Amino acid sequence: MKYIEPHAHMVSRVTDDYQRMALAGCEAICEPAFWAGFDRSSPAGFYDYFCQLTEHEPKRAAKFGIAHFSWLCINPKEAEDVEFAKDVIALIPQFINRSNVLGIGEIGLNKNSRNEMKVLEMHVDLAARYNQLILVHTPHLEDKLKGTRLILDVMKSDKRIKPERVIIDHVEEHTVKLVLDRGHWAGMTLYPETKCTPARAIDILDTYGHERLWMNSACDWGISDPLAVPKTALEMKRRGHRAAAIERVIFHNPRKFLAQSPKFKLPAA
Amino acid sequence: MTREQVLDLYFLDARGKLIEIAAFLDRVERATGKEDFRAKAFRKAVRELGGKKPQRAEKVLRVLSDPTTKPIPAATTKAACGAWPRPT
Numbered sequence: 001m002k003y004i005e006p007h008a009h010m011v012s013r014v015t016d017d018y019q020r021m022a023l024a025g026c027e028a029i030c031e032p033a034f035w036a037g038f039d040r041s042s043p044a045g046f047y048d049y050f051c052q053l054t055e056h057e058p059k060r061a062a063k064f065g066i067a068h069f070s071w072l073c074i075n076p077k078e079a080e081d082v083e084f085a086k087d088v089i090a091l092i093p094q095f096i097n098r099s100n101v102l103g104i105g106e107i108g109l110n111k112n113s114r115n116e117m118k119v120l121e122m123h124v125d126l127a128a129r130y131n132q133l134i135l136v137h138t139p140h141l142e143d144k145l146k147g148t149r150l151i152l153d154v155m156k157s158d159k160r161i162k163p164e165r166v167i168i169d170h171v172e173e174h175t176v177k178l179v180l181d182r183g184h185w186a187g188m189t190l191y192p193e194t195k196c197t198p199a200r201a202i203d204i205l206d207t208y209g210h211e212r213l214w215m216n217s218a219c220d221w222g223i224s225d226p227l228a229v230p231k232t233a234l235e236m237k238r239r240g241h242r243a244a245a246i247e248r249v250i251f252h253n254p255r256k257f258l259a260q261s262p263k264f265k266l267p268a269a
Numbered sequence: 270m271t272r273e274q275v276l277d278l279y280f281l282d283a284r285g286k287l288i289e290i291a292a293f294l295d296r297v298e299r300a301t302g303k304e305d306f307r308a309k310a311f312r313k314a315v316r317e318l319g320g321k322k323p324q325r326a327e328k329v330l331r332v333l334s335d336p337t338t339k340p341i342p343a344a345t346t347k348a349a350c351g352a353w354p355r356p357t
Contacts, residue, residue, distance in 0.1 A: 035347075077347050080343065080344045110344065110347060111341065111344035111345075111346065111347070111349075112335075112340050112341055113340055113341050113342070113343050113344040114340045114341070114342060114343070115343065115344070116340070116344060117340050139349065140349040141333070141349035141350065141351045141352075142333055142334050142335050142349055142350065142351060142352055142353040143334075143335055143349050144330075144334065145330070145331065145334040145335065145336075146334065146335045146336070146337060146338065149338065150338075150340065172326075172330055173324070173326040173327040173330055174327045174330040174331050174334065199279065200326065203326070238278065239270055239278065240270055240274075
C-alpha cells in the first residue's frame, strides 16, 4: 500500500529505516527542521543543517526511490533567544527556492513563552512574505492545549495567512476540533507514550471524519517508529475501514495539502 | 464496528493498561515522602473514567493541561512533565 510520511526526522535515522519504509510502500518523506536534542552554538550550525536537509538527505532517500522534501525554520525549543533566532531566520531565504523546500516548519511553541511567541510571529511573517506553506508543531503534554490556542490566534491575526495552507501538527483529542474549526489541516502524530497511538488516531478519524487530517510518525532521535503510518493503516483495516478510506488518509490527504506547493512532485509510477 | 468487535480487538490490551494504572497507584502509595502535583492530577484524571460520560480521552487530557491563556514570561526549561503544577 502506497503512503506518504509527511513528518519524519530522517537525519536522526539509520539508512535501514529508508529501506524498511520503501518496502512498506512509502513514496515520499517530508522532513521539518527540528531540535537536534541539544542547542546549536551558532547560526552556522543551522546553515549546515539546512544544507543537510536540502542536499544530502534527498540523496539518501533517492537511493530507495523515495522523494524527500523539507521544511525550514528554527524550532521552538531553541526560540527563547530572540536575537539568535533572528540570525537563523535570516539564513532561510537563501534556501527557500531549493527544489525540495515546501515551506516554513516545524515552527510553533514549546513552553508557550513570550519569546517563543515573538519567534513564531517572525516565522509566520517570513512564510507570508515568501508565500510558503506552514507546518506547525504544537507543544507537548500539559502545554499542548494552551499552546494550540495561542498558535491559532497568531495564525488568525495575520490576515495574509490562508488557513488551508497551514498544517497544525501533533493534535490530540482535546485540540483536533479547535484546529479543524479554524479551517486548518490537522496532523496526528503516532508516537509512543506521548501524542497519539494508532488506536486513538483512528478514534479521532471515526469521530471527526477524514477531511483535512493526516497521520505521521515524526520519527526522530527518540524512541519512535518510522513505520507507524503503515502500522496504523493495518489497524484501520482490522477495524473494518475500506481500502479507499485508508488510502485517502495515508496518501491522498497529505498529497492534497502538500501539492499546494508546486515543488511537491511524486516519483513517476 | 459492533461493541463486541471492539471488545474482541481491544479488551485485553485495555485490561493490561488498567492493571498497570492500578499497580502504579499502589506503587506511589507504598513509596515514602510527599507526592507532588502529578499524583493529584493523575487521580483527578482517573475520576474522568467513571460513569457513562463520553469523550473521556479529551476530558483526561484537559484535566492534565495548563488551563491558563497568557504566554509565560520566559521558558526556563524545554521539558514538559505531563501535568500542570497548579499554583497554590
